[in-house]
Amino acid sequence: MFAYRGFMLDSVRHMQSIEEIKKLIDAISLLGFNKFHWHLTDDQGWRFESERFPVLNSVAAVRPYSDFGKTRDNNPYGRVYTKAEMREIVAYCAERGIDVIPEIDMPGHTSALLSAFPSLSCTGEAVKIKTHQGIFKDVLCLAKEETFEFITAIIDEFLGIFPGEYFHIGGDEAPSEHWKNCPDCQRYMKEHGIESYAEYQNSFMNRIIDYLESKNRHCIVWNEAAKGRNLDKRAIVQYWKENPKPTVKFLNEGGKAILSPFSYCYMDYDYNITPLNRVYSLKAELTGLTEEGKKNIIGLEGTVWTEYITENRQLEKLLFPRIIAVSKIALGENNKPYKDFVADVRDIRKQLNGIAFCDEKSWTKPRISTVYGWLKFVKDHYSIEYIKEQLF
Ligand SMILES: [Zn+2]
Numbered sequence: 035m036f037a038y039r040g041f042m043l044d045s046v047r048h049m050q051s052i053e054e055i056k057k058l059i060d061a062i063s064l065l066g067f068n069k070f071h072w073h074l075t076d077d078q079g080w081r082f083e084s085e086r087f088p089v090l091n092s093v094a095a096v097r098p099y100s101d102f103g104k105t106r107d108n109n110p111y112g113r114v115y116t117k118a119e120m121r122e123i124v125a126y127c128a129e130r131g132i133d134v135i136p137e138i139d140m141p142g143h144t145s146a147l148l149s150a151f152p153s154l155s156c157t158g159e160a161v162k163i164k165t166h167q168g169i170f171k172d173v174l175c176l177a178k179e180e181t182f183e184f185i186t187a188i189i190d191e192f193l194g195i196f197p198g199e200y201f202h203i204g205g206d207e208a209p210s211e212h213w214k215n216c217p218d219c220q221r222y223m224k225e226h227g228i229e230s231y232a233e234y235q236n237s238f239m240n241r242i243i244d245y246l247e248s249k250n251r252h253c254i255v256w257n258e259a260a261k262g263r264n265l266d267k268r269a270i271v272q273y274w275k276e277n278p279k280p281t282v283k284f285l286n287e288g289g290k291a292i293l294s295p296f297s298y299c300y301m302d303y304d305y306n307i308t309p310l311n312r313v314y315s316l317k318a319e320l321t322g323l324t325e326e327g328k329k330n331i332i333g334l335e336g337t338v339w340t341e342y343i344t345e346n347r348q349l350e351k352l353l354f355p356r357i358i359a360v361s362k363i364a365l366g367e368n369n370k371p372y373k374d375f376v377a378d379v380r381d382i383r384k385q386l387n388g389i390a391f392c393d394e395k396s397w398t399k400p401r402i403s404t405v406y407g408w409l410k411f412v413k414d415h416y417s418i419e420y421i422k423e424q425l426f
Pocket residue numbers: 155156174175176177178212213216217218219
């Protein structure tokens with residue numbers, strides 16, 4: 035059984051009401067999860083109410099329209115969760131033995147933040163909050179002391195709401211294009227003898243890790259941060275994709291990690307791509323670990339990203355029953371043959387009264403369905419214009 039049994043919810047791309055979140059918390063609590071990772075900031079919105087920086091509540095929280103996939107909604111979208119609402123979630127989770135782990139994604143996925151504070155970017159020019167999915171080149175300028183001061187100030191405000199042991203600071207998908215052209219970034223790298231952008235990113239992340247450790251909080255970072263060899267060993271790497279070698283090295287050298295391999299643990303993909311039988315088949319391990327390294331995997335996390343999920347019934351159907359398989363693996367209760375597990379799922383379903391489940395005929399798929407699933411996924415969510423934009 036893993037000590038860390040996590041569930042992540044993206045409340046940025048599309049939000050959930052406090053009542054909807056509580057309903058999910060009730061369900062994951064029954065399944066044995068003990069960590070709720072709440073993704074609160076990204077390119078398409080900022081969801082944390084700030085007293086110190088109220089411009090976050092207005093400018094950074096609201097995008098002018100939404101254009102995810104092939105559907106466009108021309109209405110402005112988004113707001114922050116109030117401090118009272120967030121405290122309510124923290125208390126609700128605490129009553130059920132669940133710690134809340136807030137995430138401020140940095141230094142990438144910061145378009146919404148930069149739309150309110152353009153001075154934190156390399157160019158200082160206006161940045162637009164994003165209205166569609168993707169990876170964007172708008173990132174924090176890490177050489178400006180103002181950036182560190184802002185981030186630590188907003189972290190202090192988060193700490194006033196979230197009392198848990200862990201804090202997620204992102205670290206994924208941060209393009210270096212602006213850093214390459216920024217005199218401040220280039221000067222900083224030269225002065226500190228930093229040769230790669232992965233290490234440059236970590237020089238900042240390590241300062242944040244140090245800051246949070248001084249407040250008795252442990253930081254979690256997405257696995258891209260492990261590419262920079264200088265990542266502080268007190269960080270916990272969340273492995274989700276690509277080459278596992280940097281994470282394996284980090285673990286073998288005494289660092290810790292939690293696992294969320296996306297082709298098993300990302301519940302926003304269609305059942306054709308990630309059927310229940312595939313999730314249940316996950317081996318929570320990485321190749322190349324020493325005995326010591328194996329012990330440093332402390333957890334497993336199922337996640338749901340909401341670019342394409344606009345309402346809660348759809349969200350629940352994507353999560354259930356697949357999140358049950360994640361819970362069984364996290365609890366070390368995945369030794370039964372698949373068909374017996376499915377029988378257990380039917381029983382658990384009865385206990386999760388009121389939760390919308392995916393139709394049972396879609397739970398189990400042959401492996402070939404993945405190919406069809408991906409083609410359908412691309413067709414449903416990506417326009418030709420979007421694909422061109424990503425490729426060229
Ligand atoms: Zn810069």
